[in-house]
Amino acid sequence: MSQEHLQEDMEPDPYTKRVLEDGLSRRSFLSRAAGGAAAAGLFGMSGLPASAAGTTETRGSEFATSSDGGATLSFLPKPKPIRDREIAERLTFDVVVVGAGASGVPAALAAAEGGAKVAVVQKAPFALSQGNTGSGVDLATSEKAGVEALVARLIADSNHRCNPKLIRQWAYHSGEAVRWVIDRARKGGATVVDQGSPVQRAILKVNGYPMGYVTSFFGPKPYTTGDGMRALAKTAEQAGVRFFYNMPAVQLVQARSGEVLGVIARGTDGKYRKFLAKKGVILATGDYQNNKAMSDYFVPDVKHLGRKQLDKTGDGFALAYWAGGVFEPIGHTKMLHDFDAGPASMCDMPFLSVDRKGRRFVNETVEMSLLNNYLRDAENAGHYSQIFDANYMTQAAAWPGKLVPPEGLKNYMPDDPGPKKGVFESQVNTHVADTIEELARKLEADPATLVATVRRYNEVVASGKDSDFGKPADRLIPVVKAPFYGIHRRVRVSAICSGMLVDENHQALNGDGKPIKGLFLIGNLGGGFYGGVDYPLTVFGLSLGRCYTFGYLTGQHVARL
Amino acid sequence: MKILTTRKSPIRWLVPLATVALCASLGAAAPAPGAQGARMSKHAERGVTCAQCHGKSTKKDGVPMRRCTGCHGDTKDLAARTAAVKPTNPHENRHFGTEADCNRCHHEHAKSENLCLPCHQRFGFKVP
Numbered sequence: 001m002s003q004e005h006l007q008e009d010m011e012p013d014p015y016t017k018r019v020l021e022d023g024l025s026r027r028s029f030l031s032r033a034a035g036g037a038a039a040a041g042l043f044g045m046s047g048l049p050a051s052a053a054g055t056t057e058t059r060g061s062e063f064a065t066s067s068d069g070g071a072t073l074s075f076l077p078k079p080k081p082i083r084d085r086e087i088a089e090r091l092t093f094d095v096v097v098v099g100a101g102a103s104g105v106p107a108a109l110a111a112a113e114g115g116a117k118v119a120v121v122q123k124a125p126f127a128l129s130q131g132n133t134g135s136g137v138d139l140a141t142s143e144k145a146g147v148e149a150l151v152a153r154l155i156a157d158s159n160h161r162c163n164p165k166l167i168r169q170w171a172y173h174s175g176e177a178v179r180w181v182i183d184r185a186r187k188g189g190a191t192v193v194d195q196g197s198p199v200q201r202a203i204l205k206v207n208g209y210p211m212g213y214v215t216s217f218f219g220p221k222p223y224t225t226g227d228g229m230r231a232l233a234k235t236a237e238q239a240g241v242r243f244f245y246n247m248p249a250v251q252l253v254q255a256r257s258g259e260v261l262g263v264i265a266r267g268t269d270g271k272y273r274k275f276l277a278k279k280g281v282i283l284a285t286g287d288y289q290n291n292k293a294m295s296d297y298f299v300p301d302v303k304h305l306g307r308k309q310l311d312k313t314g315d316g317f318a319l320a321y322w323a324g325g326v327f328e329p330i331g332h333t334k335m336l337h338d339f340d341a342g343p344a345s346m347c348d349m350p351f352l353s354v355d356r357k358g359r360r361f362v363n364e365t366v367e368m369s370l371l372n373n374y375l376r377d378a379e380n381a382g383h384y385s386q387i388f389d390a391n392y393m394t395q396a397a398a399w400p401g402k403l404v405p406p407e408g409l410k411n412y413m414p415d416d417p418g419p420k421k422g423v424f425e426s427q428v429n430t431h432v433a434d435t436i437e438e439l440a441r442k443l444e445a446d447p448a449t450l451v452a453t454v455r456r457y458n459e460v461v462a463s464g465k466d467s468d469f470g471k472p473a474d475r476l477i478p479v480v481k482a483p484f485y486g487i488h489r490r491v492r493v494s495a496i497c498s499g500m501l502v503d504e505n506h507q508a509l510n511g512d513g514k515p516i517k518g519l520f521l522i523g524n525l526g527g528g529f530y531g532g533v534d535y536p537l538t539v540f541g542l543s544l545g546r547c548y549t550f551g552y553l554t555g556q557h558v559a560r561l
Numbered sequence: 562m563k564i565l566t567t568r569k570s571p572i573r574w575l576v577p578l579a580t581v582a583l584c585a586s587l588g589a590a591a592p593a594p595g596a597q598g599a600r601m602s603k604h605a606e607r608g609v610t611c612a613q614c615h616g617k618s619t620k621k622d623g624v625p626m627r628r629c630t631g632c633h634g635d636t637k638d639l640a641a642r643t644a645a646v647k648p649t650n651p652h653e654n655r656h657f658g659t660e661a662d663c664n665r666c667h668h669e670h671a672k673s674e675n676l677c678l679p680c681h682q683r684f685g686f687k688v689p
Contacts, residue, residue: 124657128656226655269627270625270627426682492680
């Protein structure tokens with residue numbers, strides 16, 4: 001935007017200033033902990049080989065424990081550098097991407113198309129991603145005022161704590177990037193379509209201004225963006241990108257000046273390989289939801305909530321932190337859903353909802369994406385159920401969302417013997433029963449509690465006023481006629497989407513706000529795009545759309561260096 | 562489906578990974594037969610020495626998967642042998658293909674675990 005150049009020699013923008021002041025970097029940690037007594041016993045960072053755990057830094061570790069003693073900064077100690085004589089093989093590229101996911105694969109391909117010699121080192125045996133939908137703005141069919149109104153909406157969704165420049169960058173480049181991903185993934189054999197604007201029903205106009213969207217859809221389930229990124233990786237291989245799988249990155253190669261020169265990774269043979277990067281290293285390792293120490297410290301809200309991913313151990317967070325990078329301040333944005341137990345289109349419909357035991361707990365107009373905040377204790381652990389009766393197709397017909405008729409609900413019923421289509425068969429959890437007691441047993445709730453809850457709810461409905469939780473009268477429908485239905489949802493962590501401080505080139509900044517030469521952070525590792533308590537569902541597919549877009553732009557940028 | 566039952570482990574109260582690390586270090590420091598690590602090992606009962614799995618490393622490293630496959634063979638063959646397991650083949654999945662690290666589920670000095678179960682609550686595999 002036009003202000004960008006004006007700000008170069010000025011104070012950092014408010015977002016960057018806040019992260020520098022309140023975030024966590026080695027610089028801030030060591031200065032805040034100055035004078036702290038040394039303490040032994042820090043654990044090695046989980047997820048990295050134990051060889052990375054040799055510590056050179058234990059100063060101030062008493063500062064690194066949360067008030068309840070549960071959260072530790074055990075990822076802090078920077079490992080001793082792996083020595084040259086321990087390196088079995090050296091390879092040199094222009095660009096080295098760490099992580100083959102929804103931002104890493106696009107970054108690698110974009111860099112290769114920009115003429116760079118590119119390597120991707122990936123911990124898993126192949127490319128991985130999750131979800132189906134990734135979105136962008138179609139500038140050709142959008143009013144400029146609408147784009148700005150959407151930017152303002154997303155900033156508000158992030159409680160005004162994100163970096164507006166990054167939101168604008170997504171808004172003005174995502175249409176191009178998402179179209180490019182669709183095209184290139186299709187060339188690799190992906191099953192992908194552009195669903196366009198119709199699926200973005202709620203934002204076809206923003207503040208009255210018309211908008212259009214590019215909505216990529218890899219699916220239906222069980223086909224996902226993971227399959228899509230594996231197809232995109234095929235296209236990337238054809239473009240000359242070399243993929244090194246089963247090859248977790250363990251350290252960055254850093255010059256005394258701080259410049260990042262490459263990556264050291266370890267293969268299944270136990271041997272280290274040094275990947276030198278002449279233009280830059282792009283870290284795209286995803287979030288840290290499976291790293292207990294990082295999770296407990298930065299987003300303690302999800303301590304008792306399940307995880308949807310495996311091996312998201314925040315490797316890139318540790319690597320960037322050791323290189324001088326800055327974590328966004330504590331209270332990271334989280335994403336918790338369950339689109340699988342029952343129809344996704346019914347997840348926000350305000351049926352009676354009960355907690356794991358069977359108690360009503362909320363005004364049900366609160367969206368599913370926020371319910372984790374009510375269910376984060378160890379007992380509930382994200383479990384709740386939506387309850388409705390045989391009349392739902394008529395009585396809830398006017399509600400926002402899309403009702404699935406009884407025949408279609410069978411697709412989500414584990415007890416129904418019929419074939420399942422377009423779902424994760426192991427995750428469906430919808431039930432039908434002739435009595436509330438029987439339904440409670442199928443939902444694993446307490447029958448007596450659920451019976452009492454339904455009785456009380458029906459009293460509230462009959463009175464026409466929700467004197468218990470204040471839900472609007474037109475959202476009150478009774479649960480009286482058999483058969484009774486229940487969708488037992490279990491919100492778990494899909495992603496943690498706060499990250500580390502970057503500028504608009506997605507280059508990591510250090511604790512002084514200066515770019516770390518040669519180091520770029522994208523995907524859920526990159527900070528500044530969110531800031532609220534929970535990931536907003538305003539734009540369906542924002543998360544993947546942002547990953548594609550910033551991967552695409554960063555790959556191009558680094559190739560040009 | 563034929564499933565092997567899990568032998569009750571005498572050290573169920575220990576955190577499995579910590580146990581692996583502990584035994585690895587004990588194994589390296591005190592490789593004599595009858596050491597705690599070896600006594601809890603079915604491999605040791607069959608004459609496999611500590612070093613055959615743990616190597617000479619003094620680090621508290623787990624056993625690298627290549628040591629498992631070195632004796633037990635390629636995981637692709639394993640996946641073919643368990644192809645008919647219901648509800649799904651645990652050795653070929655969308656997360657790791659056929660290359661999941663054996664150690665994620667199968668523990669030698671601690672009770673084995675079912676890595677699928679926290680997410681896929683109807684995948685009730687018994688893990689030997």
